[in-house]
Amino acid sequence: MQDPAETVDLSKETWRVFVYGGCVSRDTVAFADPQAYNLVKYVARNSLLSVGTDARASLPELVLPSAFQKKMVDLDASGHLLKELRQMRGVDVILWDLNIERSGVWRFDDGSIATNSAELKRVEGISPVLENARFIAFGSEEHYSRWCAAATMFVAILKELELKDRLLVLAPEWAVRDIHGGKNKKVAGKSIDFYNDVFSTYLAHLENLGVTILRLADTTSDPDHKWGSAPFHYEKTVYRKLDEEIRIFARKNNPFDRGVGDFEESPAHVLS
Numbered sequence: 001m002q003d004p005a006e007t008v009d010l011s012k013e014t015w016r017v018f019v020y021g022g023c024v025s026r027d028t029v030a031f032a033d034p035q036a037y038n039l040v041k042y043v044a045r046n047s048l049l050s051v052g053t054d055a056r057a058s059l060p061e062l063v064l065p066s067a068f069q070k071k072m073v074d075l076d077a078s079g080h081l082l083k084e085l086r087q088m089r090g091v092d093v094i095l096w097d098l099n100i101e102r103s104g105v106w107r108f109d110d111g112s113i114a115t116n117s118a119e120l121k122r123v124e125g126i127s128p129v130l131e132n133a134r135f136i137a138f139g140s141e142e143h144y145s146r147w148c149a150a151a152t153m154f155v156a157i158l159k160e161l162e163l164k165d166r167l168l169v170l171a172p173e174w175a176v177r178d179i180h181g182g183k184n185k186k187v188a189g190k191s192i193d194f195y196n197d198v199f200s201t202y203l204a205h206l207e208n209l210g211v212t213i214l215r216l217a218d219t220t221s222d223p224d225h226k227w228g229s230a231p232f233h234y235e236k237t238v239y240r241k242l243d244e245e246i247r248i249f250a251r252k253n254n255p256f257d258r259g260v261g262d263f264e265e266s267p268a269h270v271l272s
Helices: 023-030 067-078 081-086 099-103 126-131 141-160 192-208 236-253
Strands: 015-021 037-044 093-096 105-107 113-115 134-136 167-172 212-216
Touching (some): 015 023, 023 037, 023 236, 037 081, 081 141, 093 236, 099 192, 134 141, 141 192, 167 192, 167 236, 192 212, 212 236
Parallel strands (some): 015 093, 093 167, 167 212
Antiparallel strands (some): 105 113, 105 134
16 A cells, blocks of 8 residues: 555645744744644743743742733643644644753642743743742753653643554754854853753653654754744754655655644744
């Protein structure tokens, strides 16, 4: 039997996508053909460690410059990602990248957790609150142990929802150099090699759980990227390759034609 990807013109299909992650997933969808993906939901700046905890009682009122930023911090604080997923059983693909995990998390006295996102740190009155919380750094033994336990539970729930086979983790390496040959700077005082090495251990755990990982090696970044220079803001060929692989994955896991449906929340071009 022929591979479906060899017999179907993937460029003519529109896939319903739930994006859970950050720059990698967001930018791949945003830079693709506008007809390629129907964005059902976009959840950003939410560590997997915050899922299922409720940190709202430990945080001040969440006042932020944009409605999008407030929405993401609200969701992270409430820990309601799984509630969102339970409403998305009609999606064709769940795209997940682990970039936000690099920021670490805050654990409060009641055991609840909030992601150490740039948006959280912009909340008025947050500094004294975080002084009384405990920081758990990405790559630390505690972070890895907690994250693996959370990932095991997360994947089990996706399986119950019949969504596990539609989960694709985007994991291109962080780029050491940009398209001009310049060396990318450290991130939060850590080298790019550090992040690539540590992320590989987290991804290995997901692979052991049977999750599909899309890796790309020898990537390059674009210093003129829409969102600025960073080792995870790639040049266009990286996004084209990711886009191509996502479509092939979607076709293999959705063998029958599917309508666009009524799930769309926002068009891909407004991702921010």
